[in-house]
Amino acid sequence: MSLISAVDIGKTYQTHSLLGRGIRKQVLENISFAIKEGETVALLGRSGCGKSTLARLLVGLEQPSSGKVLYRGRSINALRRRETQGFRRNVQLVFQDSPGAVNGRFTVRAIICEPLRHLTALDQTGREARVREVLEMAELPANIADMLPSQVSGGQLQRVCLARALAVNPKLVILDEALSNLDTHLQASALALLAKLQRDNGTAYLFVTHDLRLARRFASRCLVMDEGRIVEELPTAALEDMRHPASRLLRDAVLPPMPAVRQLRGRASLPLE
Amino acid sequence: MIGETLSIENLSVATLVGSEPRMLVDGLSLTIRRGRISALVGASGSGKSMTCSAALGVLPPGVNLASGRVTVDGMAREAATLRGRHVATIMQNPRSAFNPVRTMRDHAVETLKALGRFGSDAADRIEVSMVAVGLDDVKHVLGLHAFEMSGGMLQRMMIALALLSEAPFLFADEPTTDLDLVVQLRVLELLDRLVEERNLGVLLVTHDMGVVARLADEVAVLDQGRVVEQAPVMDIFQAPRHHVTRMLVRAHLSLYGMELEA
Numbered sequence: 214m215s216l217i218s219a220v221d222i223g224k225t226y227q228t229h230s231l232l233g234r235g236i237r238k239q240v241l242e243n244i245s246f247a248i249k250e251g252e253t254v255a256l257l258g259r260s261g262c263g264k265s266t267l268a269r270l271l272v273g274l275e276q277p278s279s280g281k282v283l284y285r286g287r288s289i290n291a292l293r294r295r296e297t298q299g300f301r302r303n304v305q306l307v308f309q310d311s312p313g314a315v316n317g318r319f320t321v322r323a324i325i326c327e328p329l330r331h332l333t334a335l336d337q338t339g340r341e342a343r344v345r346e347v348l349e350m351a352e353l354p355a356n357i358a359d360m361l362p363s364q365v366s367g368g369q370l371q372r373v374c375l376a377r378a379l380a381v382n383p384k385l386v387i388l389d390e391a392l393s394n395l396d397t398h399l400q401a402s403a404l405a406l407l408a409k410l411q412r413d414n415g416t417a418y419l420f421v422t423h424d425l426r427l428a429r430r431f432a433s434r435c436l437v438m439d440e441g442r443i444v445e446e447l448p449t450a451a452l453e454d455m456r457h458p459a460s461r462l463l464r465d466a467v468l469p470p471m472p473a474v475r476q477l478r479g480r481a482s483l484p485l486e
Numbered sequence: 487m488i489g490e491t492l493s494i495e496n497l498s499v500a501t502l503v504g505s506e507p508r509m510l511v512d513g514l515s516l517t518i519r520r521g522r523i524s525a526l527v528g529a530s531g532s533g534k535s536m537t538c539s540a541a542l543g544v545l546p547p548g549v550n551l552a553s554g555r556v557t558v559d560g561m562a563r564e565a566a567t568l569r570g571r572h573v574a575t576i577m578q579n580p581r582s583a584f585n586p587v588r589t590m591r592d593h594a595v596e597t598l599k600a601l602g603r604f605g606s607d608a609a610d611r612i613e614v615s616m617v618a619v620g621l622d623d624v625k626h627v628l629g630l631h632a633f634e635m636s637g638g639m640l641q642r643m644m645i646a647l648a649l650l651s652e653a654p655f656l657f658a659d660e661p662t663t664d665l666d667l668v669v670q671l672r673v674l675e676l677l678d679r680l681v682e683e684r685n686l687g688v689l690l691v692t693h694d695m696g697v698v699a700r701l702a703d704e705v706a707v708l709d710q711g712r713v714v715e716q717a718p719v720m721d722i723f724q725a726p727r728h729h730v731t732r733m734l735v736r737a738h739l740s741l742y743g744m745e746l747e748a
């Protein structure tokens with residue numbers, strides 16, 4: 214059975230014009246797909262195509278306007294209390310905007326402890342130990358636990374959010390551009406960590422990104438979104454065969470591996486110092 | 487008078503960890519020239535953002551400037567006169583840079599007012615900047631709040647606001663991380679064009695060596711607050727010397743299934 218599935222999801226937002234009249238904007242349309250346990254799926258798409266909106270719907274932060282989200286085959290709105298608890302624990306979202314996803318007055322320790330307190334039976338000592346463990350997993354120094362979000366770098370905060378999501382041992386992690394602030398080296402080690410968790414615990418990932426290079430490296434299957442719809446679905450191995458114009462646009466925008474021997478700018482001949 | 491070169495000289499930034507002082511930036515010197523793009527690269531936490539904040543005098547509380555100054559054409563400048571006048575900025579994490587209850591129009595107007603450039607041509611200038619970054623539906627976007635916009639739209643809006651200042655130098659901290667590749671390419675081309683047309687001098691902070699390959703003229707590599715290598719972009723990719731540089735280039739090339747030669 215699928216771990217999570219989207220069944221014909223649609224989402225419209227109401228925005229307000231100056232005259233106070235509501236303008237309806239269809240952000241998602243006819244979205245259907247499923248993710249199995251232990252699977253890694255990439256969700257590729259251009260900015261504004263609806264990826265983050267879909268991610269919020271999948272974890273129940275927002276309600277779809279039509280269609281439904283199923284968790285182990287049951288609508289997430291029809292889960293009993295205990296099941297809701299399990300759902301909240303097992304499906305974690307790492308937000309695109311890490312500063313916005315954490316309480317700025319909490320220390321890193323408190324931030325990671327919060328889901329542990331609500332969603333696990335760990336006592337204080339157990340929680341503290343788990344915090345140390347996940348910080349290490351995310352390659353963060355232990356002393357970062359006492360710092361506030363404003364005291365850590367952009368990439369460090371992103372790893373704190375990843376650590377928080379992984380702390381509760383989820384079955385599915387939705388990573389919304391969650392590695393975008395990391396340098397390639399750290400990205401690679403974060404991906405290696407996620408792959409290891411997958412091997413050990415069968416964790417599944419929905420990897421939201423617009424970077425084809427990362428999707429190719431990490432996922433086995435790719436969904437391509439454009440203007441609120443899924444326009445193409447294919448195994449990562451077949452990415453070269455992408456047909457849809459939206460997919461090709463993404464592929465053609467991949468940056469060069471090496472600098473081009475281009476005409477150097479104006480005073481390029483000046484020495485560096 | 488408009489400057490030709492901006493130099494960050496012997497910049498050091500310190501903080502206290504417990505009672506121990508810790509250097510976040512350590513004796514960093516860097517020169518940015520108009521018409522050129524200098525990339526500042528380095529691992530996460532190496533001090534890239536801190537360097538920008540320190541140079542512009544906007545360090546967070548608990549962190550202080552231990553030494554250093556910024557000169558424009560050899561003349562020392564106060565941070566307060568640098569900001570906006572000499573240097574426009576694009577900071578990491580666009581969403582948190584916007585006031586949630588204000589529209590994009592409010593932000594644009596406020597930016598112009600802060601620079602003392604709010605006049606009868608304000609609407610035109612705003613439109614020119616927004617079109618330049620590909621926010622073509624100007625009227626619609628100006629009416630939006632940050633929460634109604636995608637990450638990519640916000641990033642472009644931030645660049646549009648930076649362009650409003652018409653400063654000769656631009657500090658761009660990860661200007662394209664939240665953009666999709668297609669918009670990223672457009673923004674990089676835009677920066678490239680601005681460097682040509684407006685003779686802008688850019689300090690480009692990025693962790694993406696692909697961005698560096700596409701755009702940079704020179705590269706400085708930061709490790710634990712120190713510049714460990716500084717070279718023209720070709721040398722960085724073809725003959726990286728310091729092990730940190732080699733690690734960054736190697737990891738980058740592996741994304742393309744390529745290897746670092748020798």
Ligand SMILES: Nc1ncnc2c1ncn2[C@@H]1O[C@H](COP(=O)(O)OP(=O)(O)OP(=O)(O)O)[C@@H](O)[C@H]1O
Nearest residue numbers: 226240260261262263264265266634635636637638
């Ligand atoms: N609360 C909201 N009210 C109105 N419109 C919204 C709201 N949230 C999102 N939108 C709109 O929905 C569309 C999809 O936004 P979303 O953030 O899901 O895109 P995305 O694919 O994640 O983009 P990015 O790659 O830039 O993060 C955008 O046009 C956005 O303006």
Ligand SMILES: Nc1ncnc2c1ncn2[C@@H]1O[C@H](COP(=O)(O)OP(=O)(O)OP(=O)(O)O)[C@@H](O)[C@H]1O
Nearest residue numbers: 364365366367368369530531532533534535536546
């Ligand atoms: N307010 C603060 N107080 C104390 N230390 C801080 C503060 N903000 C950041 N730091 C530390 O300073 C160091 C440099 O941070 P900086 O934000 O400059 O990194 P960066 O190179 O921009 O990294 P990234 O690529 O992750 O954005 C990090 O080790 C960080 O933990």
Ligand SMILES: [Mg+2]
Nearest residue numbers: 264265309637
């Ligand atoms: Mg998004």
Ligand SMILES: [Mg+2]
Nearest residue numbers: 366367535578
């Ligand atoms: Mg930074």
